[in-house]
Amino acid sequence: MEKHNPAYAIYSRERVGIYPGTLHQKTTSKFLFVRWLCLFAGMFLWTYAGKLIHQGQALNEISIPVFSCPFNLDQVAEVPCYYLSHLPALFGRFGADFPERNIAYGVLFIVTTLFCFIFLGRILCGFLCPAGLLQDLMDKLRQALHIRPIVVTDWLNRFLQPIKWVWILLFLGFAFAGGDFCDICPLKGFTTAQGGYWTNLYLGGFFAVVILVGSFFIKRFWCIICPMGYLMGLFKRFNLFKLKKDCTSCTECGACYHACPMRIKSIYTERDKENVQTVDCMMCGECIHKCPEDNALSMTFCGKTIYKSSRKTFMSKFSGKKE
Amino acid sequence: MADQSGINERQRELFIRKSTRVAAAYLKRAKELAELPDAAKPFFDVLENTYVNNVKEITGLEYTSPSDFTRCGAELLRMADIQKPEERKSIGTLCVMVPAELVYAAGAMPVRLCSGSYTAYSIGDDYIPRDACPLVKAVMGFGKIKALPAFDNCSLLVAPVTCDCKKKLAGTIDSVKDTIPLHIPPLKKDDADTEIFLKELYRLIPLLENVTGKQVTAKSLAEGINMVGNAQYEMSEFLKYRRHDLSLMSGTQVMAVMNAYSYMPANIWAEQMHRLNEEMKLRLSQGRFVSRKNQPRILVTGSPIAFPNIKVPLLIEEMGGVLAADETCMGERGLYDPVSVIDASFDGMMRSLASRYTKPCTCPVFVDNSQRIYRIKQMIKEHKIQGVIYHVLRGCLVYDYEYQLMEEAMGKMDIPIIRVESDYNEEDVEQLRIRIEAFIELIKMRTSA
Numbered sequence: 001m002e003k004h005n006p007a008y009a010i011y012s013r014e015r016v017g018i019y020p021g022t023l024h025q026k027t028t029s030k031f032l033f034v035r036w037l038c039l040f041a042g043m044f045l046w047t048y049a050g051k052l053i054h055q056g057q058a059l060n061e062i063s064i065p066v067f068s069c070p071f072n073l074d075q076v077a078e079v080p081c082y083y084l085s086h087l088p089a090l091f092g093r094f095g096a097d098f099p100e101r102n103i104a105y106g107v108l109f110i111v112t113t114l115f116c117f118i119f120l121g122r123i124l125c126g127f128l129c130p131a132g133l134l135q136d137l138m139d140k141l142r143q144a145l146h147i148r149p150i151v152v153t154d155w156l157n158r159f160l161q162p163i164k165w166v167w168i169l170l171f172l173g174f175a176f177a178g179g180d181f182c183d184i185c186p187l188k189g190f191t192t193a194q195g196g197y198w199t200n201l202y203l204g205g206f207f208a209v210v211i212l213v214g215s216f217f218i219k220r221f222w223c224i225i226c227p228m229g230y231l232m233g234l235f236k237r238f239n240l241f242k243l244k245k246d247c248t249s250c251t252e253c254g255a256c257y258h259a260c261p262m263r264i265k266s267i268y269t270e271r272d273k274e275n276v277q278t279v280d281c282m283m284c285g286e287c288i289h290k291c292p293e294d295n296a297l298s299m300t301f302c303g304k305t306i307y308k309s310s311r312k313t314f315m316s317k318f319s320g321k322k323e
Numbered sequence: 324m325a326d327q328s329g330i331n332e333r334q335r336e337l338f339i340r341k342s343t344r345v346a347a348a349y350l351k352r353a354k355e356l357a358e359l360p361d362a363a364k365p366f367f368d369v370l371e372n373t374y375v376n377n378v379k380e381i382t383g384l385e386y387t388s389p390s391d392f393t394r395c396g397a398e399l400l401r402m403a404d405i406q407k408p409e410e411r412k413s414i415g416t417l418c419v420m421v422p423a424e425l426v427y428a429a430g431a432m433p434v435r436l437c438s439g440s441y442t443a444y445s446i447g448d449d450y451i452p453r454d455a456c457p458l459v460k461a462v463m464g465f466g467k468i469k470a471l472p473a474f475d476n477c478s479l480l481v482a483p484v485t486c487d488c489k490k491k492l493a494g495t496i497d498s499v500k501d502t503i504p505l506h507i508p509p510l511k512k513d514d515a516d517t518e519i520f521l522k523e524l525y526r527l528i529p530l531l532e533n534v535t536g537k538q539v540t541a542k543s544l545a546e547g548i549n550m551v552g553n554a555q556y557e558m559s560e561f562l563k564y565r566r567h568d569l570s571l572m573s574g575t576q577v578m579a580v581m582n583a584y585s586y587m588p589a590n591i592w593a594e595q596m597h598r599l600n601e602e603m604k605l606r607l608s609q610g611r612f613v614s615r616k617n618q619p620r621i622l623v624t625g626s627p628i629a630f631p632n633i634k635v636p637l638l639i640e641e642m643g644g645v646l647a648a649d650e651t652c653m654g655e656r657g658l659y660d661p662v663s664v665i666d667a668s669f670d671g672m673m674r675s676l677a678s679r680y681t682k683p684c685t686c687p688v689f690v691d692n693s694q695r696i697y698r699i700k701q702m703i704k705e706h707k708i709q710g711v712i713y714h715v716l717r718g719c720l721v722y723d724y725e726y727q728l729m730e731e732a733m734g735k736m737d738i739p740i741i742r743v744e745s746d747y748n749e750e751d752v753e754q755l756r757i758r759i760e761a762f763i764e765l766i767k768m769r770t771s772a
């Protein structure tokens with residue numbers, strides 16, 4: 001291509017692909033380290049734990065809302081996606097479906113699900129969900145290859161939001177219409193395959209490929225449209241974890257918005273409110289990590305700050321000291 | 324070229340004599356304000372080499388053309404361990420919104436050409452309408468008279484289309500030197516706007532490459548980001564010392580140090596800044612302050628204050644105020660906001676640049692600029708400011724526009740503020756002195772009452 005052509009610059013071969021990692025952009029963050037640990041722990045819990053510490057499924061009266069398919073029979077602790085997407089079955093569960101599951105079982109199941117919904121909310125997305133981990137790994141892979149991502153600009157986000165609503169509708173309503181959400185569920189294949197179980201994916205297999213490729217180019221692509229995540233976000237007001245912003249410290253640099261996998265814009269434009277947590281926020285802490293202003297963003301647990309942005313930490317990567 | 328502009332030999336000599344005299348006088352006054360830290364001296368040398376020494380060397384039409392390295396002077400080069408300065412192209416920039424990282428990545432050195440020269444202003448006055456801003460006239464003046472090596476060495480100018488004066492400057496200065504206008508979107512909250520600026524930056528790349536003959540690669544861009552990032556790191560360390568209740572260094576001198584960044588390679592500036600930080604640390608431990616406890620702490624904001632036009636900060640400090648902070652583009656603003664790289668791909672870095680150079684920029688050319696008020700509130704808190712001096716260059720409409728909003732906001736915070744208007748000459752000094760003195764007295768009275 002002609003060198004004078006402005007478009008040349010974007011596609012120039014020299015600029016893409018692998019290059020030595022010279023960019024000083026790594027800052028260590030205990031918070032993010034813990035997040036990765038938890039994500040792997042979650043994956044272990046819902047994929048392999050049953051096989052290793054117990055013969056088959058265990059503790060499935062305790063339900064923790066994330067996306068991990070119970071068709072993998074090694075789950076420890078239950079994931080409510082099956083019953084939420086088959087609400088009629090949930091009401092039937094004290095009946096004849098599973099004779100060994102009694103009333104106490106059902107009550108415990110509902111109570112734990114609600115407890116997680118209300119008090120923990122989407123922090124489970126950021127910290128435990130195996131589907132989230134899968135997408136994060138795809139993103140890491142892309143970053144390692146230095147392939148440019150597809151940036152979800154606000155018009156693309158506006159396009160994705162209706163898709164989310166469709167998924168929510170399908171998730172909650174498909175069973176009432178006589179369908180089976182599991183036949184179209186994009187996540188049926190992953191944890192089951194990891195655990196060595198074979199299931200029939202139907203249309204879900206197609207969606208699985210879409211979100212796998214999607215999450216390579218778009219960070220947490222599925223989470224942007226995930227129905228389970230949305231339901232978990234609904235109770236954000238009661239969450240014990242909260243995302244706070246000190247609006248006087250913010251320079252509106254937009255770094256948090258760019259870093260946010262959920263493309264939450266209000267976090268950067270907000271100028272009055274202290275609480276900037278939205279339904280979409282999964283408490284992943286990426287925004288705090290990339291914010292260069294002292295204390296501008298912080299996460300609290302029961303009112304106590306557990307992680308906050310710091311200029312010192314941010315700038316330290318530029319300090320010029322040899323690593 | 325010289326003949327075209329109708330400027331003859333004698334005029335140029337007269338010009339140089341006058342302009343070097345003014346620059347030297349201001350440098351002297353700034354040095355005398357308070358004990359100049361040893362580590363700050365090289366920065367003053369750079370300004371002197373740019374505005375006084377190099378210009379003096381002009382013999383007739385010929386003058387030795389100093390590269391960006393020689394401007395730094397022998398001592399800095401020795402400390403930076405540069406034996407034989409490499410030749411590299413200079414790219415003139417006319418605003419802080421031109422990403423220095425990109426220019427370094429293309430293997431060139433960015434030089435900020437916004438100038439405060441009164442003499443150049445009087446030359447530019449002949450080419451630019453009366454009511455236009457003096458800064459633009461000074462740049463045009465230097466373009467015409469060809470007596471500022473820092474300007475003449477530039478192979479190319481990059482002129483962001485910001486305010487009306489800069490817009491027309493971008494169009495007219497093209498007759499003197501090749502100029503690339505850089506489109507700045509007037510809005511910035513929408514992603515589409517950042518996208519426009521991103522495309523502009525991509526457009527800039529081949530144009531820069533054509534000049535330097537070097538490739539902008541992912542690696543060189545990463546190095547550019549690291550280099551400027553390092554300068555910003557030293558600067559943010561310095562700001563910690565500047566926030567101290569009692570000043571460790573005069574504010575006018577700080578502004579001169581920041582101004583010197585315009586004419587120095589970022590890595591050499593950063594290294595020297597590191598030494599300055601160490602001296603600040605020493606001063607702090609020895610308790611060597613340059614201000615007293617009851618001196619009013621003042622923040623200056625508004626139109627650019629570019630060397631040698633530093634009369635406002637000089638007057639503030641000569642009248643007994645402490646210039647505790649500045650929110651101007653040739654001062655803190657240019658270096659304050661770091662690049663936050665979200666994605667290490669080439670496109671990711673370009674996006675980070677595009678958003679760093681527009682989103683946090685508090686320049687009033689943006690339609691909605693309420694964030695400048697927030698930024699000033701933040702600075703008032705951090706630097707414990709007691710009064711704000713709002714500087715407006717005659718003809719600078721965008722800053723003048725925002726004065727009212729600022730006044731309102733300051734009123735709510737009970738922080739006194741005055742608007743001072745100035746031009747590029749020394750005729751208004753007396754009037755400025757009276758107003759600034761009265762303002763400082765007012766703050767003193769408020770604090771003692």
Ligand code: SF4
Binds near residue numbers: 085
């Ligand atoms: S297929 Fe999907 S919805 Fe059904 S149980 Fe598995 S993960 Fe849950």
Ligand code: SF4
Binds near residue numbers: 124125222226227
């Ligand atoms: S939003 Fe993402 S992390 Fe949360 S439940 Fe859905 S897939 Fe898991």
Ligand code: SF4
Binds near residue numbers: 286
């Ligand atoms: S707002 Fe912050 S914590 Fe919430 S999803 Fe976005 S980056 Fe993560």
Ligand code: SF4
Binds near residue numbers: 252254256257
């Ligand atoms: S990253 Fe921090 S300073 Fe920048 S817009 Fe977000 S909250 Fe504000």
